[in-house]
Amino acid sequence: xxxxxxxxxxxxxxxxxxxxxxxxxxxxxxxxxxxxxxxxxxxxxxxxxxxxxxxxxxxxxxxxxxxxxxxxxxxxxxxxxxxxxxxxxxxxxxxxxxxxxxxxxxxxxxxxxxxxxxxxxxxxxxxxxxxxxxxxxxxxxxxxxxxxxxxxxxxxxxxxxxxxxxxxxxxxxxxxxxxxxxxxxxxxxxxxxxxxxxxxxxxxxxxxxxxxxxxxxxxxxxxxxxxxxxxxxxxxxxxxxxxxxxxxxxxxxxxxxxxxxxxxxxxxxxxxxxxxxxxxxxxxxxxxxxxxxxxxxxxxxxxxxxxxxxxxxxxxxxxxxxxxxxxxxxxxxxxxxxxxxxxxxxxxxxxxxxxxxxxxxxxxxxxxxxxxxxxxxxxxxxxxxxxxxxxxxx
Numbered sequence: 035x036x037x038x039x040x041x042x043x044x045x046x047x048x049x050x051x052x053x054x055x056x057x058x059x060x061x062x063x064x065x066x067x068x069x070x071x072x073x074x075x076x077x078x079x080x081x082x083x084x085x086x087x088x089x090x091x092x093x094x095x096x097x098x099x100x101x102x103x104x105x106x107x108x109x110x111x112x113x114x115x116x117x118x119x120x121x122x123x124x125x126x127x128x129x130x131x132x133x134x135x136x137x138x139x140x141x142x143x144x145x146x147x148x149x150x151x152x153x154x155x156x157x158x159x160x161x162x163x164x165x166x167x168x169x170x171x172x173x174x175x176x177x178x179x180x181x182x183x184x185x186x187x188x189x190x191x192x193x194x195x196x197x198x199x200x201x202x203x204x205x206x207x208x209x210x211x212x213x214x215x216x217x218x219x220x221x222x223x224x225x226x227x228x229x230x231x232x233x234x235x236x237x238x239x240x241x242x243x244x245x246x247x248x249x250x251x252x253x254x255x256x257x258x259x260x261x262x263x264x265x266x267x268x269x270x271x272x273x274x275x276x277x278x279x280x281x282x283x284x285x286x287x288x289x290x291x292x293x294x295x296x297x298x299x300x301x302x303x304x305x306x307x308x309x310x311x312x313x314x315x316x317x318x319x320x321x322x323x324x325x326x327x328x329x330x331x332x333x334x335x336x337x338x339x340x341x342x343x344x345x346x347x348x349x350x351x352x353x354x355x356x357x358x359x360x361x362x363x364x365x366x367x368x369x370x371x372x373x374x375x376x377x378x379x380x381x382x383x384x385x386x387x388x389x390x391x392x393x394x395x396x397x398x399x400x401x402x403x404x405x406x407x408x409x410x411x412x413x414x415x416x417x418x419x420x421x422x423x424x425x426x427x428x
Contacts (some may be wrong), residue, residue, distance in 0.1 A: 057292040058188035059083070059195075064397060064422030069132040071169065071410030072420060074125040075177040079198070082118035086110075086194045087427075090289050107289060114194070115285075116146065119201045122177055123170035124148055130169025133412050134162035160241045161316050161375075161413070167233055168314040171209075174202040175313040176409050179324065182277055182309050186326040187333045187354060189302050190294035197285030203272050206231055206312060210265045218261055219253055231314075235261045238318045242343055260343065264319050271312040271321060303331050315407055317344040317373055332356070339371075346373035346407065354385060361389035371406050376413065379406035383418055395424040 061080040066072045089110045097103040124140065127150065131138040136154035143149075154162055178199045185191050185199075210231035216223050218232065224246050227233050236246060239257050248254055272278045276298070284293045297305030311322040320341040327334040337350040348371030357364040365385040372378045383401030390396055400419040407413055 057190045057192050057294075058184075059087075059192060059427035061425045061427075062397070062422060063424075064420045066420035067417070068412050069129040070412075070418070070420065071126055071129050071173050071176055074122045074129055074173045075180055075410070076422075078122040078125065079118070079177055079181070079195070082114055082198070083195060085114045085117070111289065115198070115201065118198055119174075119205070120147065122173045123205065124150060126169035126171075126173030127152065127166065128169070130172070131166040134158060134165055136162070136166055138166070160237055164234065164237045164241065164316045165413070167230055167237065168316070171206055171230055171234075171314050172409050174205040175311055178202040179309070179311055179322075182324070183326070183335055183352075183354075185277070185293075186295045186297070186307055186328075188295075190292055191284075192290070192292040193284040193287040194289070196281055196293055197287065199277060199281035200285040203278060203281075203311075206314065207265060207268045207272070210268070214265075218258055221247055221251055221253055224253060224257075231265070232261065234314050235264055238316075238344065241316075267319060267321070268312040271310045275308075275310040277309045297326075297328065300328070302328055304329060313409060315341050315346070315409075316413065317341040317346045317375075317407060320346070341373070344374045346371060346376075348372065355387075363387035363389075367401070369403075369408060371408075373406050376406040379404035379415075381406075381408055381411075381418060387424070390423075393426050393428060395426065397422040397424055 061084055062076050063080065064072065064076050089107070094103055094107060097106070124138075128138040131152055131154065134154060136152065136158065138150060138152045141149045141151055152166055154166060181191070181195060181199050185196055209229055213229040213232050218224070223232070224236055227236055235257070239246060239254075239260065244256070245254055246257060280293060287293070295302075295307070297307045299306045305328045307326045309324045309326070311324065313320045313322060318341050320339055322337055322339045325336045327336070332353070332355060335350075335352040338347075339349070340347045348369060350367065350369040352365070352367040354365040355363050356366055363386070365387075367381075367383045367385070369381045370379070381401065381403030383399050386396075386398040388396040388398075398419075398421050400417070403411060403415060403418050405413060405415045408418075411418055
């Protein structure tokens with residue numbers, strides 16, 4: 035497995051990227067109804083790329099003072115990456131809260147995060163509380179996976195985008211580990227539980243009709259086992275994925291450098307690669323195995339998933355450019371599952387891309403799903419889709 039970067043100094047004029055370094059770059063603006071988390075994962079990822087490019091490709095080459103340029107660049111990298119990790123997470127809470135009839139807002143910054151508030155209807159079931167809580171972590175995982183798919187679909191991405199896979203995937207284990215010094219074996223920890231991961235485990239435990247405290251007021255040892263085990267699992271799933279290491283290299287790589295995709299078997303015409311993913315769901319921790327294929331140059335993604343302790347399992351397939359003719363591209367996605375509380379279900383979507391000139395593309399997606407959990411989507415049956423535009427950087 036080759037590890038290398040394409041290095042481009044920051045003083046290169048905007049638009050003067052050498053062919054060997056000219057990785058794929060686009061900016062998407064979409065609207066997905068029903069407070070779909072794609073609104074946060076897609077739009078805020080594009081916003082981060084625009085902010086990054088505004089300095090490094092448009093303004094930095096015009097700053098002749100090297101010390102000043104380096105100073106601003108260092109601050110810009112920190113601020114754009116911090117924003118690209120923080121705001122999608124927080125808007126994920128807002129979108130999920132709105133999905134279940136509640137609301138979410140910001141109180142104040144408390145670096146490195148935000149102190150927020152959440153209000154749900156008094157009659158809201160545990161399912162709604164779990165969905166609103168995990169919305170932020172869901173967006174982290176959804177964004178990471180969408181970028182990983184683009185990485186193999188486009189045969190490489192610039193460091194600032196692909197590096198976010200590393201940052202988003204660290205959110206759950208880092209968040210969870212930061213709460214551990216408060217001592218989960220203390221009953222007060224669960225009465226005033228802090229942080230999304232610990233609250234997530236507590237709500238899943240309660241949804242499984244299991245007591246948090248034992249008759250002697252000690253913490254249920256099985257709850258502690260699930261809490262610690264979930265943290266360990268989130269770490270191991272990251273370590274099992276080769277893209278975790280690739281994206282770490284991109285995260286700390288040169289500003290305008292990039293990383294080409296390399297398939298583990300085959301090549302860009304007929305090849306295979308994989309990734310693993312940990313995602314919190316209303317059924318508990320959920321583990322994914324994604325497979326990326328190129329068959330005769332066309333790109334496909336398949337997935338397998340399993341959740342516990344409220345069991346669920348499923349499979350999916352996506353072909354973003356299954357049919358092309360002139361300016362028209364058609365793709366599809368399909369998922370099937372069997373999940374506790376939701377039973378057996380399926381979802382299907384058709385995606386359309388229409389070129390509007392050389393750099394612009396119209397995006398449309400329409401489909402539906404039965405009742406059940408898919409990341410970002412409402413759990414109820416109904417329409418799933420979006421409309422938007424894409425700009426592809428020359």
